[in-house]
Amino acid sequence: MISRNISGCRAPQLDRNFFLGLLNKATCLSHLTQTHAQIILNGYQNDLAAVTKLTHKFSDLKAMRHARDLFLSIPRPDLFLFNVVIRGFAANAAPFSAISLYTHLRKNTNLKPDKFTYAFAVSAASGFKDEKYGILLHAHSIVDGLGLNLYVGSIVVDFYFKLSRVELAQKVFDGLPEKDTVLWNTMISGLVRNCYYADSIRVFGDMVVGGMGFDSTTLAAVLPAVAELQELKAGMGVHCLALKAGYHSDVHVLTGLVSLYSKCKELETARLLFGHISRPDLICYNAMIAGYTCNNETESSVSHFKDLLASGEKVNSSTIVGLIPVSSPFGHLHLTGSLQTFCVKSGIVSHPSVSTAFVTVYCRLNEIESARQLFDQSKEKTLASWNAMISGYTQNGLTETAISLFREMMSEFSPNPVTVTSILSACAQLGAISLGKWVHGLIKSKNLESNIYVLTSLVDMYAKCGSIVEARKLFNSMTEKNVVTWNAMISAYGLHGDGHEALKLFTEMLHSGISPSAVTFLSVLYACSHAGLVREGEEIFDHMVHNHGFEPLPEHYACMVDILGRAGKLEKALDFIKELPVEPGPPVWGALLGACMIHKNTELARVASERLFELDPDNTGYYVLLSNVYSADRNFPKAASVRQVVKNRNLAKTPGCTLVEIGETPHVFTCGDRSHPQAKAIYRMLDKLMGKMAEAGFQTETVTALHDVEEEEKELMMKVHSEKLAIAFALIETAPGTEIRIFKNLRVCLDCHNATKFISKITERVIVVRDANRFHHFKDGVCSCGDYW
DNA sequence: TTAGGGTTAG
Numbered sequence: 001m002i003s004r005n006i007s008g009c010r011a012p013q014l015d016r017n018f019f020l021g022l023l024n025k026a027t028c029l030s031h032l033t034q035t036h037a038q039i040i041l042n043g044y045q046n047d048l049a050a051v052t053k054l055t056h057k058f059s060d061l062k063a064m065r066h067a068r069d070l071f072l073s074i075p076r077p078d079l080f081l082f083n084v085v086i087r088g089f090a091a092n093a094a095p096f097s098a099i100s101l102y103t104h105l106r107k108n109t110n111l112k113p114d115k116f117t118y119a120f121a122v123s124a125a126s127g128f129k130d131e132k133y134g135i136l137l138h139a140h141s142i143v144d145g146l147g148l149n150l151y152v153g154s155i156v157v158d159f160y161f162k163l164s165r166v167e168l169a170q171k172v173f174d175g176l177p178e179k180d181t182v183l184w185n186t187m188i189s190g191l192v193r194n195c196y197y198a199d200s201i202r203v204f205g206d207m208v209v210g211g212m213g214f215d216s217t218t219l220a221a222v223l224p225a226v227a228e229l230q231e232l233k234a235g236m237g238v239h240c241l242a243l244k245a246g247y248h249s250d251v252h253v254l255t256g257l258v259s260l261y262s263k264c265k266e267l268e269t270a271r272l273l274f275g276h277i278s279r280p281d282l283i284c285y286n287a288m289i290a291g292y293t294c295n296n297e298t299e300s301s302v303s304h305f306k307d308l309l310a311s312g313e314k315v316n317s318s319t320i321v322g323l324i325p326v327s328s329p330f331g332h333l334h335l336t337g338s339l340q341t342f343c344v345k346s347g348i349v350s351h352p353s354v355s356t357a358f359v360t361v362y363c364r365l366n367e368i369e370s371a372r373q374l375f376d377q378s379k380e381k382t383l384a385s386w387n388a389m390i391s392g393y394t395q396n397g398l399t400e401t402a403i404s405l406f407r408e409m410m411s412e413f414s415p416n417p418v419t420v421t422s423i424l425s426a427c428a429q430l431g432a433i434s435l436g437k438w439v440h441g442l443i444k445s446k447n448l449e450s451n452i453y454v455l456t457s458l459v460d461m462y463a464k465c466g467s468i469v470e471a472r473k474l475f476n477s478m479t480e481k482n483v484v485t486w487n488a489m490i491s492a493y494g495l496h497g498d499g500h501e502a503l504k505l506f507t508e509m510l511h512s513g514i515s516p517s518a519v520t521f522l523s524v525l526y527a528c529s530h531a532g533l534v535r536e537g538e539e540i541f542d543h544m545v546h547n548h549g550f551e552p553l554p555e556h557y558a559c560m561v562d563i564l565g566r567a568g569k570l571e572k573a574l575d576f577i578k579e580l581p582v583e584p585g586p587p588v589w590g591a592l593l594g595a596c597m598i599h600k601n602t603e604l605a606r607v608a609s610e611r612l613f614e615l616d617p618d619n620t621g622y623y624v625l626l627s628n629v630y631s632a633d634r635n636f637p638k639a640a641s642v643r644q645v646v647k648n649r650n651l652a653k654t655p656g657c658t659l660v661e662i663g664e665t666p667h668v669f670t671c672g673d674r675s676h677p678q679a680k681a682i683y684r685m686l687d688k689l690m691g692k693m694a695e696a697g698f699q700t701e702t703v704t705a706l707h708d709v710e711e712e713e714k715e716l717m718m719k720v721h722s723e724k725l726a727i728a729f730a731l732i733e734t735a736p737g738t739e740i741r742i743f744k745n746l747r748v749c750l751d752c753h754n755a756t757k758f759i760s761k762i763t764e765r766v767i768v769v770r771d772a773n774r775f776h777h778f779k780d781g782v783c784s785c786g787d788y789w
Numbered sequence: 790t791t792a793g794g795g796t797t798a799g
Contacts, residue, residue, distance in 0.1 A: 119790065154790050185791040220792040252793040259794065286794040293795095321795035357796045387797040394798095421798040456799045484799055 016044055023053045029061050036066075046074070052081045059088025068097075079111045087120040095127030102137070115146050119155040126162040134159045138172075148176060154183045161190030166450070181215055189221040195417065195451070197225035198480065201234060208241070216242075216250040223256030232264040251277065255284050262291025282313060290322030298325060298335055317351040324357040329364045336361055352382040359385065363392025383413045391422040399426040403435065415442065417451040424457040428464035431743030431770055434664040436461045452478075456485045463492030466741050466768050466775060483517050491523035496775045497784050499531025506540075516544075518553055525559040529566055530774050532786065537563040558587035565595025570604055586616045593622065597629045597750075598787075605629040620651045624746075632750045658722035659743040662733045669726045672719030678729065685728040686720060693758040723752040727759060727767060737764070744771040757781050 019039050026032040036054055044050045051070055058067035071077060071085045082105050089098035102121040105111055113121075118141040125134035138147075138156050146152050153176040160169035173179075173187050184207045191200035204222040207214060219242050226235040239257055242248045254277050261270035274280065274288045285308055292301035301323055308315055323339055325332040340358060343349035349358075355378040362371035375381075375389045386409040393402035406423050409415070415423075420443055427436035440458060448454050455478050462471035475481075475489045486509040493502035506524050509516065521544045528537035541560055544550045557580055564573035573592055577584050589608045596605035605626060612622040623646045630639035657670045669676065676682060690698075723744055730740040748756075748771040760767045761781030769776040777784035 123790075151790065158790065182791050187791090189791060215792090217792040223793075250793090255793040257793090281793095283794045288794090290795060316794095318795045324796080326796070353796050355796090360796065382796090384797045389797090391797060416797090418798045425799075451799095453799045458799095460799065482799095488799070 016042075016047055016050060019044060019050055020053060023050070023057055026057055029063055032057050032061060032063075033066075048074070048078060048081065052084055055081065055088065056084050059084070059092060062092055064088055064092045064094060064097075079105075079114060079117065082109075082111065083114070083116045083120060086117060086124065090120050090124035090127070093127060095124040095133075098124030099133055106140075113140070113144060115149045115152050118144075118146055118149075118152045122152070122155045122159050126159045131163050131165065134163070148178075150176060150178050150180060150183060154186050157183065158186050158190060161186075161194060164194055165447070166191070166194050166196060167447070179212065181213055181218065184212055184214070185217050185221055188218065188225075192221060192225045195228075195453075197228050198452075200225040201229070201231070204238075214241070214245070216247040216253050219247055220250070220252035220256050223253070223260055227256070227260040227263045230264050232266065235260045235264065249276075251281065251284065255287050258284065258291060259287045262287070262294060265295060267291060267295045267297065282308075282316065282319070285313075286316075286318045286322050289319060293322055293325055294327050296325075296328045298332060302335070317348055317354050320348055320351075320354050321357045324354075324361055326357055326360050326364070329361045333365065336365075350379060352378065352380050352385055356382070356385045356388045359388045359392065363388070363395065366396060368392060368396050368398065381412075383416055383419070386413060387416070387418045387422060390419065391425075394422050394426045394429065397429065399430050402426045403432075414446065415448075417448055417454050420446075420448060421453050421457040424454075424461040428457075428461040430666075431465050431659055431741070432661070432666060433462075433465035433467065433741075434661055434666070436465055452480055452482060452485065456482075456488050459485065459492070460488045463488065463495060464770070466770060468492055468496050468498075481512075481514070483514050483520060486514055487517070487519050487523050490520065491526060494523055494527030494530055494774070495770075496777075497530045499527045499533045499536070502527030502531075503533070503536060516548065518550060518556070521548075521550065522553075522555055522559060525556065525563065529559060529563040530785070532567055534563055534567045534569070554582070554585045554587055557582075557584065558591045561588050561591040562595065565592055566598060568599050570595060570599060570601055574604065574607075584611075586612055586619070586622075589615070590622060590625070593625050593629070594747075597625060597632055600629070600633045602629055602633050602635070618651060620646050620654070623651070628749055654746065656722055656744065656746045658726040658745075660726040660730050660741070662730065667726070667729060669722040669729070671722050673722065673725055676725075676729070678732065681732055682725055682728045683720075685732055686724060689728065689731075689759060689762065692762050693755065696758055696762060698755065698758045721749065721752050723748060723769065724755060727756065731759075731763060731765070739766045739768065741768040742770070744769065747772050748776070753783065753787070757783055 019035065019042070022035050026035055032054070039045060039050055039054070051074055055067045055070050058064070058070065067085060067088050071081065074081065082101065086098050086101050089095070089101065098121060102113070102117065105113060105117070118137060122134055122137050125137055128134070141147050141149070141152050141156070153172060157169045157172050160166070160172065169187070169190055173183070176183065184203070188200050188203050188207075191203060200222060204218065207218070219238055223235070223238060226238060242250075242253050242257075247253050254273055258270045258274050261267070261273065270288065270291050274284065277284050285304060289301045289304050292298070292304065305315070305319065305323055308319065320339065320343060325335060329336065336358075340349070343354055348354055355374055359371045359375050362368070362374065371389065371392055375385065378385060386405070390402050390405050390409070393399070393405065403423065403426055406419070409419070420439055423439055424436060427433070427439065443449055443454055443458070455474060459471045459475050462468070462474065471489065471492050475485070478485060486505070490502050490505050490509070493499070493505065502524060506516075506520070509520070521540065524540050525537055528534070528540065537560065541552070541556065544556070545552060560576060561573045564576060570592070573595065577588055577592065580588070589611045593605055593608040593612065596602070596608060609622060609626040612619070616622065623642055627639040627642040630636070630642065655670055657668050659666055659668050661667070667676065673679070723742060726742045727740060730742070734740065748769060753776070756767055756769060756776070756778050758781060759765070760778035767778040769778065774785070
């Protein structure tokens with residue numbers, strides 16, 4: 001075959017192998033197009049081997065248009081060429097073209113797809129949000145007898161992981177008769193990417209114990225999981241395996257180890273390992289910088305950052321994120337500001353993960369408006385950005401804003417486990433059970449039910465919304481429970497005043513082999529305090545210090561004061577405070593003040609509050625508590641004068657409000673609220689109730705008791721509290737005999753507590769009240785708390 | 790076909 005060059009002269013025909021060799025060497029697009037031209041000139045444009053190699057090269061250089069045109073120029077492409085082009089589309093983010101070509105191959109040719117066709121087509125299908133294409137391809141591969149092929153199987157497993165269909169990935173993995181290291185590695189990394197850390201470690205264990213050879217990829221894949229769970233012992237095991245198998249100098253493994261030891265607070269080891277990396281790349285540096293930051297050694301992280309900049313090495317968004325003091329923001333406001341300036345100047349602030357980290361810091365510093373501003377300004381919002389803002393609101397108590405932002409997010413993103421746990425936390429804070437149930441439905445439809453965070457939040461939400469039975473049912477159904485899961489269930493019983501059940505569960509937890517945390521003891525102690533279990537509380541405290549070697553935190557001391565104080569042992573509580581090895585802080589004195597309110601001890605209340613006003617002068621809660629102590633002692637003028645201090649000093653009070661759900665609609669009432677459309681009927685109902693209550697012997701403060709109180713303050717104190725309004729409204733709106741559930745954001749006052757007892761008797765209703773502290777179940781004029789609130 | 794660093798949660 002003779003070809004002509006452009007001038008029309010005969011060109012000497014070159015050997016096709018010469019071009020094939022030339023193609024192998026082509027490294028850039030211009031080089032490749034030149035070779036392409038020469039191939040045409042020499043008449044090899046229909047040579048399948050040359051065209052296939054060219055197509056392959058074009059797709060490697062992201063020139064899919066050239067690759068496609070070449071493919072179309074061949075009248076009868078073979079399977080290999082089809083595969084090359086499908087692979088090219090898959091690798092160049094053109095899933096639709098890849099799948100179309102696959103469909104064309106099936107429908108319009110006699111060619112039979114092989115394992116490569118399926119592997120490339122399935123990997124293309126992971127580019128679609130819709131999982132149906134991949135599932136269909138998987139089915140086709142089974143029909144074609146390739147369902148059990150190791151190569152196809154590995155790609156299918158990876159596909160299901162990319163779409164977060166963890167259970168399907170697991171099923172395919174289990175069904176493959178032959179498994180190699182790559183497949184096991186795919187399984188481990190897929191689980192890690194989907195936050196199934198404990199499972200990935202388990203699979204790694206199965207792999208090693210089962211005698212399957214592992215490589216450096218295996219170790220590098222499992223290390224982030226171990227680091228995330230801060231499983232230092234398991235991490236050291238992985239480190240030993242790396243040493244034994246000779247992977248201890250592998251840069252991926254070493255970086256993973258640096259990160260692991262940093263997260264486990266073993267900074268020295270991390271530093272040592274980092275020093276052993278001969279030429280650390282940017283990722284190693286980033287791991288080390290983040291390691292210093294999370295161990296609160298910001299000076300070292302900043303100096304490493306400066307070294308990087310001085311060396312001329314480019315930094316990236318991960319470097320910055322690792323520098324932002326997310327875990328210990330307080331005291332690092334200046335650093336945060338400087339970093340933000342750097343990021344704005346360099347333009348790196350537009351990177352979604354950077355702005356997300358800043359949003360998080362500002363939320364933790366309670367600078368919620370700055371956070372929102374940053375969030376609004378960020379052009380490219382990821383799911384993590386939304387999650388950071390939503391959880392920022394819930395953690396700052398702005399639950400309703402969190403929920404409305406969540407609704408906004410839903411039109412753009414599908415929620416992940418982080419989103420739903422944040423929203424469930426908002427529901428739990430609000431007592432919004434209808435929304436909580438709706439989120440539960442959403443969790444089922446999104447297949448998020450196997451996530452331990454999600455399930456624990458559901459247990460917490462049901463318990464805090466009053467459905468302890470539902471919470472326990474879920475808890476029992478969980479196959480995997482960690483310390484936080486147990487803590488949630490134990491504090492649920494504490495919240496409901498069931499101290500004995502909490503203690504029983506605590507014993508069960510110890511038997512199950514889960515080590516208790518400081519929070520566990522706090523939950524058990526709270527349960528004891530709410531149930532009046534003084535002896536048990538003292539035993540647990542002793543157990544914690546002597547058997548478990550925990551150094552009590554200020555919260556533990558406060559809890560002990562609470563236990564003694566609520567039980568009326570006020571003097572003993574004061575002695576306990578005096579003997580503390582540390583200076584008692586506001587929580588300890590606050591607990592004593594709370595106990596003084598229950599037992600109407602104004603003298604000791606004065607002592608406690610004097611300390612509190614010194615230690616935490618801007619906290620209005622303590623003024624309110626002291627005022628309530630005086631009110632409980634019917635000393636209204638004194639109560640009013642304490643409230644006046646708050647007003648004179650212009651301190652912000654948290655307004656009290658009560659929520660009640662009728663059907664699925666929440667209704668919120670504030671003190672003296674007349675804004676509700678049915679306000680008239682509500683006040684009529686209250687008048688009727690007050691009459692009946694008076695007949696039954698209920699005493700409320702009279703106007704004469706308030707004669708020394710200033711007019712404005714008097715009006716406020718006479719106003720009807722939101723609890724009573726919510727109960728009256730529920731009585732109007734629900735059928736006789738229906739249980740009433742209300743949620744108060746602050747602690748219920750003595751007057752409302754007594755009134756609710758009377759109302760439950762008069763109306764023959766069960767009334768469940770959740771306040772900032774716990775649940776009260778009122779029935780037949782008695783409260784489950786035994787007035788022990 | 791698989792791998793290392795960072796941000797979001799109970």
